[in-house]
Amino acid sequence: MSEDSIQQRLGLASGTPPLVALKGVSKYFPGVVANEDVDLAVYPGEIHALLGENGAGKSTLMNMLTGIYHMDAGEIIMDGESRRFASPLDAIAAGIGMVHQHFKLVKAFTVAENIHLGWNATPARISRKALEERTMNLADTLGLAVKPGAVVADLSTGEQQRVEILRVLARDAKVLILDEPTAVLTPSEARDLFAALRAFVARGNAVIFISHKLDEVMEISNRVSILRAGRKVATEWTTDCSEKSLAQLMVGREIVFNDMRGDGGARKIGVPMVTLEDVTLSSEYGTVLKNVSLSVRAGEILGIAGVAGNGQRELTYVLSGLVAPSKGTVTLDGEDVGRAGARAFAQKGVGHIPEDRLYAGMAPTLSITDNAVLREYTMPPLSNGPWYAPRRALALACEIAKIAGVMVPDFAMPARNLSGGNQQRLVARREMRIADKVLIAAYPSRGLDVGAINTMMRYFVEMRDRGVAVVLISEELEEVLNLADRIAVMFHGEIMGVVAAQGADIEQIGLMMGGQRQQGQAA
Amino acid sequence: MSYRLQRMPVAAPSVLFAARVLSVILALLTAAVVLALSGKDPVALGGKVLSSTFGSSFGLEDLSLLFSPLLYCGLAVAVGLRIGAWNIGAEGQFNLGAFAATGVALFVPGPTWLLVPLMALTGMAGGALWILIPTLAKAYADVSELITTLLMNFVALLLVYWVATGPWLDPSGMALATTARLSVSVPYVWGIVHWGLPVALMLAIGLAVMFAYTRWGYEVRIGGGNPGAAAYAGMPVQRHVIIVMLMSGAIAGLGGMMEVAGTVGRLQGGISNNYGYLGIMVAVLARAAPLGVIATAFFMAVILNGGIVLQSQGLTTHTVLAVTGLILFYAAIADEVARYRLIPTTGKVTPKGAR
Known part of the structure; x- marks a missing residue:
């Protein structure tokens, strides 16, 4: 060239x-x-x-x-x-200006205040009205429509991103760097x-x-x-x-992107491994799950589709025992476990790849060894009675890192020094080791690239073929359609319907994601 | 061949140790320069400190008596840090431990073999009681223990002043501001050094083993590292916070009991002698490792003892405080510097992290 x-x-x-x-x-x-x-x-x-x-x-x-x-x-x-x-x-x-994946805005401030914050072109004394006017002018010249008087916390992600871009452009950026800008946007916002x-x-x-x-x-x-x-x-x-x-x-x-469901229904799907019956969960913010009834069978992958924030997180909490439902029952392999707690769930064979690994799945300041053995530190050979064997923990950590394909220069190194993708691989492998019955994967491909996503999806297929009930929560509809046997759609904490993934009508799923109940018979 | 500096994610223990030693030398050198500039002879003063600390068994015994309370308070703070709690209140818990043990010694009759263990238990209970409110507030209402433990110190300090000059004042009329001499005392192991020191050393080793080799220690580490991850793994985080913080208070309380019943023999105002605050420094320098606390507490004891010697040579306490400050300052720099490595830029680095 x-x-x-x-x-x-x-x-x-x-x-x-x-x-x-x-x-x-x-x-x-x-x-x-x-x-x-x-x-x-x-x-x-x-x-x-x-x-x-x-x-x-x-x-x-x-x-x-x-x-x-x-x-x-x-x-x-x-x-x-x-x-x-x-x-x-x-x-x-x-x-040169950059818009990061995680916005650097002050949420309690208005759009105009955020635009002018830390900018030497901002007049030292200026009225709110004049500040908003300046912002409006900037927005007009740069062709980015924003609401100058609105508080950032009240804006949608797409609008916040626009504020972030406007802030960079207002400082006369000639080169704008955007780090995965569409990850947080709806298709129309992306357009x-x-x-x-x-x-x-x-x-x-x-x-x-x-x-x-x-x-x-x-x-x-x-x-x-x-x-x-x-x-x-x-x-x-x-x-x-x-x-x-x-x-x-x-x-x-x-x-190779392909239909990973494989043998097209000839596969044997077993008995229900985990069943939610009429589960309602209330928190201080109101009802977050409402009358959810759901069953995942051995050897199948159930996809959960829906716009993020419609109760998926809470659903994983209930499925992994992190919280007990306010109403309804959770049955794991025929046993009522609604109030058994996260440890009991893990011991009974429920693995959980959490949505936000840095706040839930890992202790970023602690060593890679400590993080790798989080699920197995109570089991032999790591533990005997009240004792814990650091050397065996290190051996297990090496083993997990090896299968996960993560190169670790030093296992005493804090886990935060690993890249996001490697953290995710490590957590996924750790959870797969204990998931004899159920594996809950919340947004497992978030932050991963095509190659790593592909590997991760193959893991899930492997687990499914071993007879594990896999719950896959994802915002990538395509991912769910490629992989899942059935798809449940969530909206405002409720299940709008469950459809078979093969030959699913995408239009119908889209409507359910928007809050329409399933028409016709359930799959 | 040119070199460049590269920051490593973890520093090798040997490098870290060397950096720490260097930081102490630099701090002492800085102090020496200032002393020389103000007309003192730093070499002679340094020699005096060393000879009177290490030159006689009396010096070593005095040193041990400073070492012991610093160990208890350092361990108390270090234990709290393990679960992510800053116990700024070791000073108060130390006072309460001394107060509770004195109460037993003054009002409960009995033989020494029974009373000393009983005093140790009440001392620990006193210390634990003094951290109970901050603990519950932290565990259940997420109130910062930094403030609450600190504030409890002043109450404890004044309580001890009050009982020592008021209700528990020595009835013989010989003392103005202390209780009567306690009828029982912690037995001596060597000269004027009592069992407080060996017990503290065993405690440090025991804690080190607990943190490294028990499931409980692992859970505390995770709970301190990220409470969210601990909850995710189904660990009882709240219970661990409560137990560890009460342990922290109990250790400081035991230190107070040993001080009053071993070293001083009477309860008096200010018996804690700032050991609780120095314990924070001891624990931080040891990076909350119980075995590290042995080294840093010893080191701090040498400094304090050196300060006493220097005062007899006409220097003020401020000089000693300045030296401790300098050491902390240099140690903080040394910890960071130890992570850097000189790497020749001509050599290729193999891409280990790349797949």
């Missing part, structure tokens, strides 16, 4: 320099090459996608570009000059975002778009750079690529 052709294809005058270029950038962490010798040039008017598996070094690279990390080798070139960003403030001053991004680059700016979702990369980007194991493996014109070729470049092998 010669330079001229890039400018030509982007419709730029020949000789137009890139807005920003990285040359030979390297960054090393203990025992790990985070980035090595990465070149990346982003031209005016382009949306440049950055693609890579977990731990491929995308975030590290962007953290160097935004002044959060300092590079060990290489340089950043802007306007023909080598630049050093000592802090994020330098990067912002140079016109709005894409339109705003196209308008932004049309003004001679550039966007760096980090994503795992191949279809989005195909849709939005002009060019795409792929990172693997810290190195850049390719930069391609998106139009020359397909989802398949991108996936291949990303993981270095071909990935």
